[in-house]
Amino acid sequence: MKTRNYKARMVRDYLIIFIIGALLLYPIIWMFFATFKDNREILGSIKLLPEHFRFDYYIQGWKGTGKVTYTHFFINTFLLVLPTTILTVVSSALVAYGFARFKFPGKKILFAILIATLMLPNAVIIIPRYTLYNKFNWINTYLPFYIPAVLACYPFFTYMLIQFLRGLPRELDESAYMDGCGTLRTFMQVLLPLMKPALFSAGLFQFLWTYNDYFNALIFINSVKKFPISLALRMSLDAESVVQWGKIMAMAFVAVVPVMLLFFAAQKYFVEGIATSGLKG
Amino acid sequence: MKQKKISHYKTRDYQAFLYIMPWILGFLILQLYPFMASLVYSFSDYNIGAKAEFVGLKNYSKLFTGDNEFWNCLKVTFVYTLYTVPGKLVMALAVAVFLNRDIKGINLIRTFYYIPSLFGGSVAIAILWKLMFLDNGVINAVLNTLHLPTVQFLGDTRYALKTICALEIWQFGSSMVMFLAALKQVPRSLYEAAEIDGASKAKRFFRITIPQITPIIFFNMIMQMIQALQNFTSAFVITEGGPLKSTYVLGMKLYKEGFSYFKMGYASAISWVVFTVILGITLIIFGTSKFWVFYGDEGDF
Numbered sequence: 262m263k264t265r266n267y268k269a270r271m272v273r274d275y276l277i278i279f280i281i282g283a284l285l286l287y288p289i290i291w292m293f294f295a296t297f298k299d300n301r302e303i304l305g306s307i308k309l310l311p312e313h314f315r316f317d318y319y320i321q322g323w324k325g326t327g328k329v330t331y332t333h334f335f336i337n338t339f340l341l342v343l344p345t346t347i348l349t350v351v352s353s354a355l356v357a358y359g360f361a362r363f364k365f366p367g368k369k370i371l372f373a374i375l376i377a378t379l380m381l382p383n384a385v386i387i388i389p390r391y392t393l394y395n396k397f398n399w400i401n402t403y404l405p406f407y408i409p410a411v412l413a414c415y416p417f418f419t420y421m422l423i424q425f426l427r428g429l430p431r432e433l434d435e436s437a438y439m440d441g442c443g444t445l446r447t448f449m450q451v452l453l454p455l456m457k458p459a460l461f462s463a464g465l466f467q468f469l470w471t472y473n474d475y476f477n478a479l480i481f482i483n484s485v486k487k488f489p490i491s492l493a494l495r496m497s498l499d500a501e502s503v504v505q506w507g508k509i510m511a512m513a514f515v516a517v518v519p520v521m522l523l524f525f526a527a528q529k530y531f532v533e534g535i536a537t538s539g540l541k542g
Numbered sequence: 543m544k545q546k547k548i549s550h551y552k553t554r555d556y557q558a559f560l561y562i563m564p565w566i567l568g569f570l571i572l573q574l575y576p577f578m579a580s581l582v583y584s585f586s587d588y589n590i591g592a593k594a595e596f597v598g599l600k601n602y603s604k605l606f607t608g609d610n611e612f613w614n615c616l617k618v619t620f621v622y623t624l625y626t627v628p629g630k631l632v633m634a635l636a637v638a639v640f641l642n643r644d645i646k647g648i649n650l651i652r653t654f655y656y657i658p659s660l661f662g663g664s665v666a667i668a669i670l671w672k673l674m675f676l677d678n679g680v681i682n683a684v685l686n687t688l689h690l691p692t693v694q695f696l697g698d699t700r701y702a703l704k705t706i707c708a709l710e711i712w713q714f715g716s717s718m719v720m721f722l723a724a725l726k727q728v729p730r731s732l733y734e735a736a737e738i739d740g741a742s743k744a745k746r747f748f749r750i751t752i753p754q755i756t757p758i759i760f761f762n763m764i765m766q767m768i769q770a771l772q773n774f775t776s777a778f779v780i781t782e783g784g785p786l787k788s789t790y791v792l793g794m795k796l797y798k799e800g801f802s803y804f805k806m807g808y809a810s811a812i813s814w815v816v817f818t819v820i821l822g823i824t825l826i827i828f829g830t831s832k833f834w835v836f837y838g839d840e841g842d843f
Contacts, residue, residue, distance in 0.1 A: 271645070274643070274645060275645070277640070278640075278641070278645075278651055281637070281655075282651065282654050282655060285654075285655060285657070285658055285712070286654065286657060286658070288658075288667075288670060288671075288674060288712075289657065289658070291674070291680060292670050295673070303673070303680075304676070304678040304679065305678040305682075305683050306680070306683055307680060307683040307684050307687055352564045352565070352568075355561045355562075355564065356561060356562050356564060356565040358561050359558040359559070359560075359561030359562035359565075360558075360562060362558075363554070363555045363557065363558030363561075364555055365555045365556060365558040365559065368558075371562070371566075374569065375565070375569075378569065378573055380764070380768060380820070380824060381573060381577065382768055382771070382772055382816060382817055382820050383772060384772045384792075384793060384796055384813045384816045384817070385576075385577060385580055385813045385814065385816060385817040386572070386573060386576035386577055386580065387576075387796075387800075387813070388576075388579075388580050388583060388800050388806050388809055388810050388813060389575065389576035389577075389579035389580050389583065389810075390572065390576045391800075391801075392579075392590070392806065393571075393572075393575075393576065395590070408572070409568065409572055411564060411568075412564050412565065412567050412568025412571070412572060413564045413565040413568050414565075414568040414569075414572050414573060419565065438554075444554060444557050444561075448561075469660065469662070470662065472664075473661060473662040473663055473664040474663070475663055475664070475665050475774075475775045475778075475779075476663075476774050476775060476793075476797075479797075479801075480797075480801055490665075490666075491664065491665040491666075492665075494665045494666055494669060495665050495669075495779060498669055498779075506673055509669060509673075510669075510670070510673070512666075513665075513666035513667075513669050513670060514666070516664070516665075516666040517660075517661060517664065517666050517667070520660050520661065520664075521657070521660065524653075524656075524657070524660050525653075528653050528656075531656070532649075532652065532653075532656070532719055535716050535719045535720055535723075
C-alpha cells in the first residue's frame with residue numbers, strides 16, 4: 262500500500278515538473294517552429310508545427326540589411342565578445358590573487374571599495390564614460406568593451422575568484438615559496454591550474470552577459486558595419502514597414518543558438534558558478 | 543622573532559600592488575571618475591559639443607517640478623521593480639522547494655528550467671515576447687480558443703507593463719539555482735527535530751527553511767533590485783515606452799535625454815536620481831536585515 266502511494270506520488274511529481282518545464286520552454290520551442298512559418302501561420306494561430314519546413318527565411322534573413330550580412334554581424338559579435346571575455350578573466354584572476362593571498366597596507370579599505378562597486382549601477386557612470394571614450398575617439402570601436410575588461414572593472418568576477426582562492430589551502434603557496442618560486446610563478450603554476458573551474462564559470466558568464474548586452478552596444482557602436490547581432494536584430498525589426506515575422510524569428514533563433522549550445526556543453530560550470538558565488542555573497 | 547617574520551614578508555606582500563594595479567586604475571578612471579563627473583555634470587547644462595555651464599540645481603528642479611514625464615517614469619520604474627523582484631524570488635523559491643527532493647534526473651530538470659534565464663536582456667527574446675503578445679499573437683490565439691476575449695497586452699496601458707514584467711519573472715533561473723544550493727545546506731537534523739515535535743509542513747517551511755536561507759534571499763533581493771531599477775532593453779524593444787508612456791522606465795528616459803537629445807547634464811541628474819533611489823533602498827534593506835537575515839557563522843577575511 263505504502264509503495265503504491267509512493268509510486269503515485271512520484272508520477273504526480275514528475276507530471277508537475279514536466280508541465281512547468283513545458284510552459285517555461287514553450288516560448289523557445291514556439292520560436293524555433295515560427296522560423297518556418299509565414300505571417301499567416303504565425304499570427305492568430307495556436308498551431309505549433311509549421312505546414313512545411315522551409316528554410317527561405319533563414320536564407321533571406323541572413324542577407325541582413327543593406328550590404329551587411331549576418332556573417333558579418335556574427336564576426337563582429339565574436340570580435341567584441343571573445344576578447345572582452347578573455348581579458349576579463351585574466352585581469353580578474355590577477356586582481357583576485359592580489360587580494361586573496363597578500364596582506365598589504367590599505368587592503369581592508371580597498372576590499373571594501375571593491376565590494377561597494379559591486380553595487381555601483383551602470384546608469385550612474387555611463388554618461389561620463391561616454392564622454393571619456395568620445396574624447397579618446399573610442400566611439401564606434403570595441404575599445405569601450407575591451408578596456409574595462411583589461412582594467413578589471415567587473416567586480417563581480419573578481420569577487421567570485423577571490424572567494425574561490427580563499428578556499429584553496431595557503432600551504433600550497435608556502436611550499437611553492439620554499440621551492441624558490443616567486444609570486445608570479447606560484448600563481449601561474451600552482452594556483453591557476455586549480456582555479457580552472459572558477460575561471461571557466463567567470464568566462465562563461467562574461468561571455469553570456471556581453472553577448473546579450475544591448476544597452477552598451479547601442480550607445481558605443483553606431484555604424485552598421487560594426488553592429489553586433491543585438492543591434493542588427495533591432496534594426497531588422499525597424500527596417501521593414503510590413504514585418505515578415507518568420508524572417509525575424511529565424512535570425513533571432515540563430516542569435517540564441519550559440520548561447521544554448523554553450524550552455525549545454527558547459528552547464529556544470531554555469532550551475533556551480535551561480536551556486537558558489539551566490540552562496541558566499 | 544615575530545617582528546622578523548613580518549619584515550620578512552613585507553617585500554613580497556608589496557607585490558600585491560602589482561597584481562591589483564589594473565583594478566586600481568580601472569576603479570579610479572572608469573568608476574570613481576565617472577561617478578563624480580556625473581554628479582558634477584548634473585549641476586551643469588553639459589551637452590556634447592558645447593561648453594558646459596554651471597546651472598546649480600536647475601536640472602533637478604526641472605526634473606522634479608517642470609518635467610511631467612519624470613514622475614511617471616519614477617512610478618513605472620517602481621511598479622516594475624515591485625512586480626519583478628518579489629515575483630522572481632517567489633517563483634524561484636517555489637520551484638526550488640518543489641525540486642529539492644530525491645528524484646532522478648534532478649540535474650537535467652534544473653538545466654532545462656534554467657534555459658530561459660540564459661537570455662537575460664537579449665534583443666532576440668524581447669522580439670519574441672513582442673510577437674507572442676501581439677493582439678493577434680499566439681497568446682491571444684490561445685485565449686480565444688479558450689473562449690476568452692482578446693487582451694491588448696502591448697496596446698493597453700493596464701497590461702503593457704505587466705507583460706514586460708512577465709518576461710523578467712520568466713527568467714528566474716539563477717535565483718532558483720542559488721536557492722537549490724542553499725536548501726541543500728539546511729541541516730536535516732533541524733527538520734527531524736521539528737517533525738518529532740509535531741511541527742506541520744507549513745510551519746517547518748516558515749520556521750526552518752525560510753530563516754535558513756535568508757542570506758540568499760537578501761543577496762538576491764539587493765542584486766535584482768539594482769538591476770530592475772535600471773531596466774532598459776525590454777521596455778525599449780517591446781513597447782518603446784508606450785502605450786501612453788505606461789512602460790517608460792527611468793532607464794529609457796536616461797537614454798533618450800542623454801543619447802538621443804544629448805542633454806548630458808540633464809541625463810546625469812536622472813542618473814543620480816536612479817543612484818539615490820538604489821542607494822536608499824539598499825540601505826533600507828540592509829537596515830532591516832538584522833531583523834530577518836540569519837547568518838549561521840560570521841565570515842572573516
